[in-house]
Amino acid sequence: MTHVIITGGSSGIGLALASIYAARGARLSLIARSRELLEQAAQKLVTEYGAGSGDIRIETADVAEEQEIQSAISRCIETFGPCDILVTSAGIVEPAPFEEQQSTTFRRQIETNLSGTVHAVRAVYPEMKRRRAGHIMMVSSGAGLIGIYGYTAYCASKFALHGFAQALRSEARRYNVGVSVSFPPDTKTPQFERELGLRPPEASVVMGAVRPWTAEAVASKIAKGIDRRRSEVYFGLTLFLLGRFGPAVRPLLDWWFDRAIARNSGR
Secondary structure, eight states, X not given: OOEEEEETTTSHHHHHHHHHHHHTTOEEEEEESOHHHHHHHHHHHHHXXXXXXXXXXXXXXXXXXXXXXXXXXXXXXXXXXXXXXXXXXXXXXXXXXXXXXXXXXHHHHHIIIIIXXXXXXXXXXXXXXXXXXXXXXXXXXXXXXXXXXTOHHHHHHHHHHHHHHHHHHHHHGGGTOEEEEEOOOSEESHHHHHHHHHOOHHHHHHHTTSOOEEHHHHHHHHHHHHHTTOSEEOOHHHHHHHHHHHHHHHHHHHHHHHHHHHHHHTO
């Protein structure tokens, strides 16, 4: 039976992915910071998606704390066996213009989105190499492909994930371990609702022009990417073009973004 570990599995994209694998009969390990939300997620998987209560394990941990996440994953592996699929969906976003954002808030996004992914990968990768089997899916963002006004910390963390995934994929390939990275657009999640309240108007000018995806639609595309062992998963034409032809496309988008922001700020 496949053992799937999902960080950030209590809500949003992580929970939507858990529902897909629950329907497939996988054993699920969900990790997040809130036990209450994890318990609600586990109950939903049992009542709505037919998961067996004995096939779900929940663990509270902050991915930014290396010892916490490694201990949590170790307990999951002790219960269900080696990890077959790791999805690193845990992440935070707190937009603000760079000079207005406290250094602790900036650092927290780097520690959660980048280091938190690294910590989780480190907990499963050696065993995957030994078994010569397994797949790692890192959830980046469309903001990992182009810089966005007010998202300096978030973009930095998500751009870095792309480089980490590319380098690790090259190392892992000889051991038959798959490494993927996905670049979701704005997605309707509880975190997205909180983000909108902090989003600078300059960012809304360009980001608000694209309709958000549902968590279920994003999760479906990510699951298919894992099934097909795709190294990169894109959502929509714009993000695909940025991912494949970034140096050519990005200057045009930057020009359009700059003009749109200038028009709406009266400059």
